[in-house]
Structure formats: C-alpha cells, structure tokens
Amino acid sequence: MTKMHNKKSKFTPTIISFVCNWSAYNILRKIEFRLPANMHYVRVMCLGRINPSFIFKAFELGVDGVLLLGCPPGECHYNFGNRIAEEHFNIANNVMHLLGVEKERLSLIQVSNKDYLILVRSMKKFINVLKRVGPNPFKIDTSEKVWTP
Amino acid sequence: MTNIDDIIDREGVCLKIAEIDAKFRIKKIDSSPCRVACPAGVNVKAYLGLIALGKFEQALEVVKKTNPFPGICGRICTYPCESECRRSEIDEPIAIRALKRFIADYELKHAKGKKTKPIKRTKREKIAIIGSGPAGLTAANDLIRSGYSVTVFEALPVAGGMMTVGIPAYRLPKEIIQIGIDTIATLGVKIRTNTKITDVDSLLNSGYDAVFIAIGAHKGLKLNIPGEGDYKGLIDCTTFLKKVSFGDRNKPGKIVIVIGGGNSAVDSARTALRLGSDEVHILYRRSRREMPADELEINDAELEGVKIHYLVAPVKILGKDNKVIGLECIKMRLSEPDDSGRRKPVPIEGSEFVIDADIVIPAISQKPDLSFLPRNHDFEISKWDTFEVDPYTFATNKPGFFAGGDAVTGPKTVIDATAAGHRAAKSIDRYLSGKDLKERISEGGFGERELELSFVDTMIEKKKCVQVPKLTLQERRGNFNEVELSLTEEQAIEEAKRCLRCGPCMECVECRPDCDKKLIVLSSTGLTEEDFLIRIHWAPEQFPVTDNSWNGFLCWQRMEIPVVVDPVVCIVKEDFCRGCGRCEEVCEYSAIKMVKGESGVFIANVDQSICRGCGICAAICPSGAMMARHFTDKWISGVIEEKLKQ
Numbered sequence: 001m002t003k004m005h006n007k008k009s010k011f012t013p014t015i016i017s018f019v020c021n022w023s024a025y026n027i028l029r030k031i032e033f034r035l036p037a038n039m040h041y042v043r044v045m046c047l048g049r050i051n052p053s054f055i056f057k058a059f060e061l062g063v064d065g066v067l068l069l070g071c072p073p074g075e076c077h078y079n080f081g082n083r084i085a086e087e088h089f090n091i092a093n094n095v096m097h098l099l100g101v102e103k104e105r106l107s108l109i110q111v112s113n114k115d116y117l118i119l120v121r122s123m124k125k126f127i128n129v130l131k132r133v134g135p136n137p138f139k140i141d142t143s144e145k146v147w148t149p
Numbered sequence: 150m151t152n153i154d155d156i157i158d159r160e161g162v163c164l165k166i167a168e169i170d171a172k173f174r175i176k177k178i179d180s181s182p183c184r185v186a187c188p189a190g191v192n193v194k195a196y197l198g199l200i201a202l203g204k205f206e207q208a209l210e211v212v213k214k215t216n217p218f219p220g221i222c223g224r225i226c227t228y229p230c231e232s233e234c235r236r237s238e239i240d241e242p243i244a245i246r247a248l249k250r251f252i253a254d255y256e257l258k259h260a261k262g263k264k265t266k267p268i269k270r271t272k273r274e275k276i277a278i279i280g281s282g283p284a285g286l287t288a289a290n291d292l293i294r295s296g297y298s299v300t301v302f303e304a305l306p307v308a309g310g311m312m313t314v315g316i317p318a319y320r321l322p323k324e325i326i327q328i329g330i331d332t333i334a335t336l337g338v339k340i341r342t343n344t345k346i347t348d349v350d351s352l353l354n355s356g357y358d359a360v361f362i363a364i365g366a367h368k369g370l371k372l373n374i375p376g377e378g379d380y381k382g383l384i385d386c387t388t389f390l391k392k393v394s395f396g397d398r399n400k401p402g403k404i405v406i407v408i409g410g411g412n413s414a415v416d417s418a419r420t421a422l423r424l425g426s427d428e429v430h431i432l433y434r435r436s437r438r439e440m441p442a443d444e445l446e447i448n449d450a451e452l453e454g455v456k457i458h459y460l461v462a463p464v465k466i467l468g469k470d471n472k473v474i475g476l477e478c479i480k481m482r483l484s485e486p487d488d489s490g491r492r493k494p495v496p497i498e499g500s501e502f503v504i505d506a507d508i509v510i511p512a513i514s515q516k517p518d519l520s521f522l523p524r525n526h527d528f529e530i531s532k533w534d535t536f537e538v539d540p541y542t543f544a545t546n547k548p549g550f551f552a553g554g555d556a557v558t559g560p561k562t563v564i565d566a567t568a569a570g571h572r573a574a575k576s577i578d579r580y581l582s583g584k585d586l587k588e589r590i591s592e593g594g595f596g597e598r599e600l601e602l603s604f605v606d607t608m609i610e611k612k613k614c615v616q617v618p619k620l621t622l623q624e625r626r627g628n629f630n631e632v633e634l635s636l637t638e639e640q641a642i643e644e645a646k647r648c649l650r651c652g653p654c655m656e657c658v659e660c661r662p663d664c665d666k667k668l669i670v671l672s673s674t675g676l677t678e679e680d681f682l683i684r685i686h687w688a689p690e691q692f693p694v695t696d697n698s699w700n701g702f703l704c705w706q707r708m709e710i711p712v713v714v715d716p717v718v719c720i721v722k723e724d725f726c727r728g729c730g731r732c733e734e735v736c737e738y739s740a741i742k743m744v745k746g747e748s749g750v751f752i753a754n755v756d757q758s759i760c761r762g763c764g765i766c767a768a769i770c771p772s773g774a775m776m777a778r779h780f781t782d783k784w785i786s787g788v789i790e791e792k793l794k795q
Binding site: 048088 | 717769793
C-alpha cells in the first residue's frame with residue numbers, strides 16, 4: 001500500500017510524541033525542548049492517560065509516526081501507569097495490524113529520568129525507520145469535521 | 150489566597166492556562182462604563198492603560214482614532230466618563246480629562262519631525278461643510294480620510310467655531326485649537342474663513358455633492374423682560390466672548406451682571422473679571438445643585454471673586470440716559486419636585502430688589518443663527534430654530550443636505566459635536582456611495598452590562614485623585630494665561646495606575662504587532678471559557694481581526710494576586726457516569742469509590758485527597774465521565790491538532 005521512498009529523498013516525518021510528565025518531560029526540559037524537525041510533544045501526567053483513541057486521532061490528522069515516551073517498569077510515579085500504557089500500546093498495535101498500518105509507525109520507548117542518551121538515540125532510530133517506511137497514507141481531510149474522542 | 154476562577158471572571162487577563170500550555174487567555178467581558186458614557190466612544194480604558202505603561206504616543210493614537218481634538222477635549226470636556234467611573238465607588242474617579250490633556254501636551258513637547266501627510270484623494274465627490282466647529286472639523290477629518298475632497302466654509306475670520314470664539318483663552322489657549330485645525334488642514338481639507346454662505350442650494354449646483362451644515366448655535370436667547378433693547382450696556386454672552394477672543398481687551402464696565410448658570414455664564418463672568426471689572430455677579434434662578442456649569446469651574450469662579458446669587462431671577466432692566474444702571478430682580482424658591490423630578494423655581498411675591506450694574510450679560514442659552522438661509526428655504530426647522538434631522542443618519546429633509554452638532558441639538562459640548570461629526574461623516578459616505586441611509590449605522594457593539602465591583606477591587610489600596618496643578622490667584626489676575634496646568638509624567642503614570650480596568654481587556658490592540666507566535670488570542674464577548682479554549686485550539690482562523698468586531702488586547706499585571714492553580718486530580722461528570730466500576734478497578738490508590746447517587750444508581754466518586762491525577766481512569770472510562778483536570782480529552786486532542794498546524 002505504501003510507496004517505499006528511497007533514502008535520498010528529503011522526507012522528514014511528522015511525529016507526535018506523548019510525553020510522561022515525570023521522566024521524559026524532564027529530559028525534554030533539560031535539552032530545552034530542542035526536538036528534531038517536525039517532532040511535536042504533548043505532555044500528559046502519565047502515559048497511561050493516553051488511550052488508543054488519541055493515537056489514532058494523531059494518525060488521522062496525518063502524522064507519520066507516534067512516539068510514546070514513558071517510564072521503565074518500577075519507576076512509574078503512580079506505580080502502575082507504565083503497565084496500563086503497555087496495555088494501551090498493545091491494543092493500539094493490534095488495531096493497527098488489523099487496519100494494515102505498518103507497526104513501525106508506533107513505538108513505545110521507556111526511559112528513566114537520567115537516560116538522556118537513550119532517548120536521543122531511540123528518537124533518531126525512530127526517525128530513520130519512519131524515513132524508510134515513508135509518509136502516512138491515511139491522512140483524512142479534516143477541514144470540516146469536529147472530532148471528539 | 151485567591152481562587153483562580155474568581156479572577157478569571159473579573160480579571161481573566163494574561164493568566165497562563167494553569168501553567169500547562171504557554172498560551173495566554175484573554176477575555177473581554179464588556180465595554181467599560183467610561184467608554185459607554187463617552188458620546189464619541191473614545192476608548193478610555195485603553196489609553197489609561199497605555200499611559201500607565203508609559204507608552205504615551207500609542208495612547209494618543211488610541212484617542213485620535215475617535216477624537217481628533219485630544220488637546221481640546223483634554224481641557225474643556227465635560228467628562229461624562231469621569232462621572233461614570235467605577236473607581237468613585239471606592240474613593241474618587243480617575244482624572245481622565247487631565248490624563249488626556251497630559252498626552253496631548255506630551256506630543257507637543259516631544260513631536261519631532263513627525264508630520265501628517267496629505268491624504269490622497271481617491272473619490273470623485275466633493276463635500277461642502279458649513280461651519281468649522283468641532284462637528285464640522287470632525288466630519289471633515291473623517292471624510293478626507295475616506296478619500297473625498299472636502300471644503301469647510303467659515304463665516305468668521307478664524308476657524309474653530311465656538312471653540313475659538315466662545316471659550317476664553319484661560320481655559321483653552323488659541324494655539325491648541327490652531328494645532329488641531331492645522332493637523333486637519335494638512336490632511337488636505339480646504340478651510341475658507343471669512344466666507345459666509347448666502348445661498349445653500351447653489352452649493353449643490355456648483356459642484357458639491359453633499360453639504361453638511363454644522364453652523365453651531367451662536368445666537369443668544371433673549372431675556373424677554375421689560376427694558377431689554379432700550380438701553381446701551383446689554384450685551385449677549387456669545388457676542389461678548391467673541392469680541393474678547395478677537396483681541397478686545399477693554400474693560401466692559403465697573404459692575405457686571407451675568408444672567409444664567411451654564412458654562413458660558415461662568416466663562417463670561419471670569420472673563421469680565423480678567424478684563425478689570427470691579428464686581429462681577431452671576432444670577433441663577435435655581436440653587437447650586439441644579440446649576441449646569443461644571444463644578445470645578447464654579448469653584449474657580451468663586452475663588453477668583455465672582456459673586457454668585459442663587460434663586461434670583463431678573464424682572465426688569467433699569468436704565469437712565471440711554472444706559473443701563475441696574476437690574477430689578479426677584480427672589481425665587483424651588484417648588485416640590487414635579488412628575489419629571491425637576492424642581493421648578495417659583496417667584497416669591499414682594500421680594501423684589503435692585504442690583505446696580507453697568508453691563509448686563511444674558512447667558513441663558515443659545516440657538517442657531519439661521520440668517521444665512523434664504524427666506525424661502527424648505528428645511529424643516531424646529532421651534533427652537535434647530536434643524537430637524539433623522540436621529541440616526543443626520544439627513545435633513547432635503548436630499549444631499551446633512552446637519553449635526555449644536556445646529557441640531559442646541560448648545561451642547563465639544564464631545565457631543567465630535568460624536569455628531571463622526572455619525573454625519575459615516576452617513577454622508579453612505580449617501581455618496583449609494584448605500585441605503587435608513588440602514589442603521591452600527592454603534593460599534595457596546596454592551597451595557599453592569600459591571601459590579603468584585604472582591605478584587607475591594608483589596609485595592611485607597612488613593613485620592615491627583616490634584617491638577619493650577620495658577621495661583623495672583624498669577625491669574627488681569628491676564629488670559631491658562632489656569633490649569635499639565636500633569637508631570639510621574640503624576641500621570643501614578644494616576645493612570647488607579648484605573649480598575651473594568652471588563653478585563655484594555656482593547657488597545659497593542660498586542661497585535663507584538664505577537665508573531667499568536668500567543669495572544671482574540672476573543673469577543675459572550676464566549677464561555679470552554680467554548681473559547683476549543684476555538685483557540687481548533688479554529689484560530691475563525692478569529693478574523695477587523696477593527697470593529699474583534700479587538701486585540703494587551704494586558705498587564707494588575708496586582709500581585711496570589712493564584713492557586715487547581716490541583717491536577719480527576720473529576721467525575723456525574724450525569725455521564727453509568728457506574729460500570731472500571732475506574733475503581735484500575736485505580737491503585739483506591740481514590741475512586743462507587744457511591745449511591747441521587748437516583749439510586751451507583752456512580753463513581755473521587756476522593757481528591759488521595760487522587761494523584763495520573764488520569765488513567767479517564768483513559769479507561771468508556772463513557773467519558775472521568776476527566777483529569779487540565780488534561781481533558783478535548784484539551785489533548787486540541788493540542789495535537791494545533792501542534793500539527795504549526
């Protein structure tokens with residue numbers, strides 16, 4: 001369904017990343033929110049807050065990838081948030097499989113408060129993957145509709 | 150400590166949305182009382198705010214949008230804005246007039262190389278304006294800016310109308326008027342002084358497409374008492390003031406009696422005193438409370454030595470050898486209030502007495518001088534000699550002829566005439582561009598909702614109004630130097646800071662150029678907060694910026710109010726909750742309990758002291774009843790959409 005883009009094209013994928021307030025957001029604050037081009041963040045208190053509808057909402061609006069940045073097991077501020085986040089991630093993955101969306105477009109990265117390098121590396125990796133996968137074919141014309149989750 | 154919701158209602162300005170998103174929310178509740186009170190709708194709050202910030206030039210720009218004569222109104226306006234000012238409920242109203250005068254003076258001092266340029270004529274039509282008073286000049290100013298060719302005809306040798314010949318120089322120096330007129334003349338308005346129009350109809354035939362009659366009211370009313378007109382020494386107040394303003398500095402007489410209680414009566418009395426008269430009396434038939442003249446003017450007149458006799462009416466002018474020697478008067482008393490609430494003066498029988506006088510100046514009222522009209526004109530004229538016009542469009546019964554200002558309303562104030570000039574200019578523009586005149590001219594959409602003092606205002610430190618510096622009595626004697634002086638910069642800023650800023654936003658539109666990142670969003674009245682936030686997030690393009698309907702706003706820190714941001718906890722919309730219990734299952738803090746609601750159905754209840762606001766229950770909830778405060782579904786999806794638009 002998708003066209004494979006060659007590596008030389010200047011495609012920079014649009015990415016929405018949902019950021020946990022307690023770990024990844026702290027790292028973003030340290031790097032002064034200097035994110036890669038076309039990468040946007042949405043801060044939430046806990047990644048468990050993000051249910052699959054928000055992920056699909058982002059895809060609908062035409063993002064090329066969604067990045068979930070949460071805490072590793074045992075470091076959640078709320079003790080159980082990462083577990084819920086993983087559940088949501090799995091549900092979203094399954095639905096994406098049914099819909100025929102490449103599973104590479106959605107990624108969950110668990111970083112602790114100090115793992116600044118890990119975050120940057122995995123972001124780069126994610127962007128490279130998306131460059132290979134190509135633009136999102138599922139963009140809907142949203143000029144008229146009003147969508148509520 | 151203050152709850153954030155309370156501030157949003159009154160203040161609503163410049164609060165970061167609960168530290169979550171770096172967008173400023175600006176809310177406009179209604180127009181401030183001062184703006185509603187001003188006949189010309191000058192945006193008072195905006196220029197006060199700009200003065201408080203020290204941006205004097207921008208403040209003047211705001212005034213000039215609706216009032217081309219800031220220097221003149223800053224001196225002689227009757228300040229309806231100050232009497233409506235809500236600060237008077239706390240201590241004293243803001244000295245708005247003094248502040249306006251300050252910025253006008255500031256421009257005079259500091260204007261360097263900033264000159265107005267002539268406006269390019271873009272329209273074919275020519276407009277004639279009869280009379281160069283405030284109404285005529287305002288209309289000329291508006292019309293030339295719309296691209297018409299405008300000619301102003303003035304019968305007197307100087308322009309300015311009643312402002313020049315009716316207001317003495319100690320209140321309004323002639324230079325200030327000349328500056329206002331020059332500014333308008335440099336725009337390209339042709340002002341022809343010494344040109345009395347004798348045939349109005351021929352103007353339309355000689356190439357003018359519309360005529361605006363703003364002749365003012367220059368003819369003093371007669372006293373209608375015996376002896377009037379028999380003796381020398383009776384001079385009407387407009388004639389008297391006109392003579393003085395043309396440079397006649399002769400002493401009018403030893404004892405001068407002015408009849409009337411308006412501003413022109415007080416002006417005449419103070420003028421006579423400056424010309425060297427020994428005694429000046431004012432007779433007024435009601436008591437001081439009913440006196441229409443400005444309170445401060447009356448105070449000043451009494452201070453300078455004018456004797457004011459209340460509840461006295463003239464009966465007869467006494468004369469000898471063809472000269473006035475005195476005035477027979479009668480004492481009055483006030484009747485009980487009639488149906489309209491006014492107390493009529495009633496003469497007291499047998500209380501007649503005589504005052505000696507050399508000169509009697511009646512200053513009871515004025516009416517338009519219609520002698521320029523031909524005998525067989527077909528204008529509709531009221532019984533007070535004023536023009537009958539459509540109250541909205543100012544069109545007379547003859548097409549192409551408009552009338553406004555004192556010529557329609559009878560003697561009123563400069564700011565009223567300015568307002569009339571604006572309306573007439575709009576209406577003439579409509580007439581010449583072939584639009585329907587009857588269609589109501591937009592008033593600018595001012596609301597009239599009562600703004601009440603809130604608790605925030607009661608926290609304000611009480612502070613008296615600034616005292617406008619004045620000349621001492623010795624300095625005033627025998628000259629026409631201006632009595633009131635300008636405020637200093639520090640005084641002006643201090644005074645402007647007293648403004649309560651009714652209806653949070655200042656509407657100064659200063660933020661528009663500053664805000665490239667669209668941090669400041671424009672709103673109008675009538676939006677609920679949630680509605681407003683959604684619209685920011687989802688449809689910024691639906692907020693078109695035009696001068697009339699949407700205003701950009703600048704806001705500045707009002708006071709250091711400690712603000713409590715609501716804690717991030719989950720809340721339940723009880724109407725939506727179906728009692729499935731999934732949130733109870735998922736919450737590991739046991740903050741959520743199922744309790745029996747009013748209808749007997751179990752619904753979720755969040756213990757806010759235990760809840761830590763992760764929002765996972767909101768993600769789980771199938772009916773959308775659970776919400777994490779500040780992180781609602783609407784908020785998150787709004788943020789996603791908005792970030793993608795960047």
